[in-house]
Amino acid sequence: MAKYTMVVRSTCIACGACNPVAPELFEYTADGLSYALLDDNQGITEVPEDLVEDLEDAYEGCPTNSIKVSDQPFGCPKFEAS
Amino acid sequence: MAYNKVQNATTRTFERTMPYRLFTDPKVLDKEMELIFSKTWQLVGHVSQVEKKGAFFTADVADNPIIVIRGTDEVLRAFYNVCPHRATKLEKSGQGKKKILQCMYHGWTFKTDGSLNKAPNFRGEDEACVQDACLRPVRMEVLESLIFVNLDDDAKPLAESYGDFFDRLAKFDFLKDLQFTHRKTRHIKANWKAFVENYLECDHCHVAHPSFIDTLNMDDYQIITCENYSVQGSMVKPDKQYGEVNLDEAEMQGGSFYWLWPNLMLTIYPGPANLASIQLVPIDHENTEIVYTYYFREDSLDKISPEEKDLMTFAEQVRHEDIELVELEQIGFRSRAFEKGRYSQSEQAIVQFHEMILEALNE
Secondary structure: OOOEEEEOOOOOOOOOOHHHHOOOOEEEOOOOOEEEOOOOOOOOOOOOHHHHHHHHHHHHHOOOOOEEEEOOOOOOOOOOOO | OOOOEEEOOOOOOOOEOOOOHHHHOHHHHHHHHHHHHOOOOEEEEEHHHHOOOOEEEEEEEOOEEEEEEEOOOOOEEEEEOEOOOOOOEOOOOOEEEOOOEEOOOOOOEEOOOOOEEEOOOOOHHHHHHHOOOOOOEOEEEEEOOEEEEEOOOOOOOHHHHOOOHHHHHHOOHHHHHOEEEEEEEEEEOOOHHHHHHHHHOOOOHHHHOHHHHHHEOHHHOEEEEEOOEEEEEEEEOOOOEEOOEEHHHOOEOEEEEEEEOOOEEEEEOOEOOOEEEEEEEEEEOOEEEEEEEEEEOOOOHHHOOHHHHHHHHHHHHHHHHHHHHHHHHHHHHHOOOOOOOEOOOOOHHHHHHHHHHHHHOOO
16 A cells, blocks of 8 residues: 655654664754655655655654654545554 | 582582571672672573664663664674663663664664764754763673673673683584574572572482483582583483483483573583573562573474474473472571571582672672
8 A cells, every 4th residue: 555654843853763764765954853755745755665664663763753654645635644 | 329429619618508698688689789790791692682783682680771782783782771861761672673772751862883863852052962972881792692791891701701611612513503492481489599509409309300310310410610600410311202302312412501600500401402591580589580591493482393392391390390499498598497508518519609609798
């Protein structure tokens, strides 16, 4: 099943946990806050299948649940963030 | 009936054992934690548990949480499992695989080499204040695939701490093929030293372990006391078997049972290639957790052979028979009946153990 991801930057604490486990999915801005790399944090680009495991590790490791994962592109009417 | 021959390395003998109050006084355990467990090499695991990058396991040594982790650079390291910010225990699980370690209190993250990755509540100019806030390393050494740590930064290296023990162990070629297979724990109502004493002599084997003396040649059973360790054992009797296993054809034809100061036993039983460790972890002065770990060629219990299962059953039977004995002993230690016990000539390994305890505690 397709996966989409984005970071809620208002709750991100810049702990640096996500990039080491998913370097191709998450990067930090100058202030240390995380964003999804694939589409500049819009959450509309499907996560490549070979990165889904990294995505799950990052999602589980985020201490503030700021990483959101969905089966639908974010912003869609059917969106339900997990 | 022949009791064990002892090659004795200690020149001191005592008419009476060390006092029983050392088994019943809660303050003694506090001293032991400080003067013995915090200054000796403690077995924490096996390299087969941490082969992959990021693989880790946690342990407790003298009430100190420890984490052993193979870094993303493939180097194996040990740290206190404690965050430098507020001393929160860092990793809660017993084992796993991580690319980054994170404190669940304020979200601090650490790389697998122990260096600080990010401290979220120290930003901007404050960030420089915590640049050196790394995980505190613990001395760790690996010999024969066994991972030991020592909380004492000034302790002698592991190989030098136990005379020729590791040379002796290295003679078992099969050790390099073994993996961590299974661990189980058992709570006993006895002081940890009571169990060590029980292990260090085999006079009681004739009374308490019928299957053991039926299998091993007790006429040739030897106990040898060495530098900070002792070894005992003998060959199997002819035509003996565990379950369906004919021991005449087994890879190991003898049993070797080692004790390493202060609280570790390593056993190699007759049968297929095997190693087991028994560690005594004090819960309090009258309660102990015994940690039994088996190492076979397989990495999990459901893969072991029928021969290895039979070996485990044999070892478990002997261990079970010992538990009741040491729990009964603890009841007697607590009583007003006697202050000290007596040694037989074949209990010199206990003399060695008591001598080391008394010296370590400055008694």
